[in-house]
Amino acid sequence: MSPSKEQEKSLESRSDDINSPISTTEHGPRSPPQPRHHPGAFDAPDGGAVAWLQVAAGFFVLMNTWLYRAQRGVNANPTGLRGIVNTFGAYQNFYEENILSSHSASSISWIGSIQGFMLLFVGALTGPIFDAGYTRALLAVGSFLVVFSTMMTSLVKEYYQAFLAQGVCFGLGAGLLFIPSIAVVSTYFHKRRALAVGITASGSSIGGVIYPTIFHQLQPKIGFGWATRVIAFIALVTLLFSNIATRQRVMPAGRRKLFDVSALREPTFVLFTLGLFFGFIALYVPFYYITPYALFHTGSNATLAFYYVPILNAASIFGRLIPNALADKVGTLNVLIPCTFACGVFTLAWIGISNTGGLVTFAILYGFASGSFVSLPPSALASLSADMRTVGTRLGMSFSISGLGILIGSPVGGALLNLNTGYFVRTQIFGGVIMLAAGTAFTLSRTTRVGTRLAVKV
Numbered sequence: 001m002s003p004s005k006e007q008e009k010s011l012e013s014r015s016d017d018i019n020s021p022i023s024t025t026e027h028g029p030r031s032p033p034q035p036r037h038h039p040g041a042f043d044a045p046d047g048g049a050v051a052w053l054q055v056a057a058g059f060f061v062l063m064n065t066w067l068y069r070a071q072r073g074v075n076a077n078p079t080g081l082r083g084i085v086n087t088f089g090a091y092q093n094f095y096e097e098n099i100l101s102s103h104s105a106s107s108i109s110w111i112g113s114i115q116g117f118m119l120l121f122v123g124a125l126t127g128p129i130f131d132a133g134y135t136r137a138l139l140a141v142g143s144f145l146v147v148f149s150t151m152m153t154s155l156v157k158e159y160y161q162a163f164l165a166q167g168v169c170f171g172l173g174a175g176l177l178f179i180p181s182i183a184v185v186s187t188y189f190h191k192r193r194a195l196a197v198g199i200t201a202s203g204s205s206i207g208g209v210i211y212p213t214i215f216h217q218l219q220p221k222i223g224f225g226w227a228t229r230v231i232a233f234i235a236l237v238t239l240l241f242s243n244i245a246t247r248q249r250v251m252p253a254g255r256r257k258l259f260d261v262s263a264l265r266e267p268t269f270v271l272f273t274l275g276l277f278f279g280f281i282a283l284y285v286p287f288y289y290i291t292p293y294a295l296f297h298t299g300s301n302a303t304l305a306f307y308y309v310p311i312l313n314a315a316s317i318f319g320r321l322i323p324n325a326l327a328d329k330v331g332t333l334n335v336l337i338p339c340t341f342a343c344g345v346f347t348l349a350w351i352g353i354s355n356t357g358g359l360v361t362f363a364i365l366y367g368f369a370s371g372s373f374v375s376l377p378p379s380a381l382a383s384l385s386a387d388m389r390t391v392g393t394r395l396g397m398s399f400s401i402s403g404l405g406i407l408i409g410s411p412v413g414g415a416l417l418n419l420n421t422g423y424f425v426r427t428q429i430f431g432g433v434i435m436l437a438a439g440t441a442f443t444l445s446r447t448t449r450v451g452t453r454l455a456v457k458v
Contacts, residue, residue, distance in 0.1 A: 122175025127396020145173025198324025319371020
């Protein structure tokens, strides 16, 4: 007996419920069923209150996970002037002159390097945990560690205490938060995914402007301890909002492995990850060294030199929004590739700058281009993943490898320059050439996907 038309409609409706990540009833949405058929078969809302709430939640997460990584300080010259190059730079400058004055600047700077490395490397673990549906647990533990480590930093008296609090504990907490915040947003958007991720990623730029200024202004007035606690309280309030607002949308059918082995057999993914690795080696070279460069080569005073990095971060806000909005129309890789090459070209052009106006222009242009490099890769990786249920794992894999770039990039760049004579050329060439190599890897990744055709959205 053949089924009636009503039975056929009923079967089609049930099939749609199975393939759709969020099914609804007359009383509202019910919990998302586990996908059973085509792994990419789901309809992202691409808007709505809940979707944009995830963007806001991710924004505050990234504002806090990069709050120390945003800044790093180095000795500018032997006369005692020091450049404060990001929030950790503000701390390093204080450590060098006060609590940890018996330790070298290079040993103190390793606190920031290990922190950035752990932030991305821990993603290799958080990706599969996110895919397994434990988003709330990751957010809760990560938020606790970020706030706890910042509070403990306010009590630092010895090097090992700073290393454990700011380097290990904060890096671990930030790593637990980073991948889930991006991955959740990616599953709520399709057509406007790049823009949504760009808005989320702009949180780190806002943090890179706000937190250094807070510490710089408050520390002389209320002391190191309370200036740090103010930052911790801001992190507590904003992360509490993120924990309440975040909703994981796509649930996997089963447990995920630590690595998606199939990704390693895809040249597109491998080349893209290689590009990220090269890019993160060179990306922060201007952030680390623009302040001492300004003191040596433009005649800027210490106060003006401090604000070059906030200028970089402020410009990167627009670099995380405008290119991402364009990427939704022409393709993420099609925007990421020229922006990466632009970073390399700007870094090489930096060699010839010898005045304040030129350095401000460089900071704005590089900040804009670097903002796209940070914000576009997550949506690019999501678009390169056929199965959205493994997007967390792939983000974790790619960013954990990229974390090695952050770990080695700063020491190599620092070894190439001479802060006694103000010779930065080798470091600038290193940053520019490596960033051009990243752009080349992205180009090859695109070629393996669509060939040499230019008028293809990818």
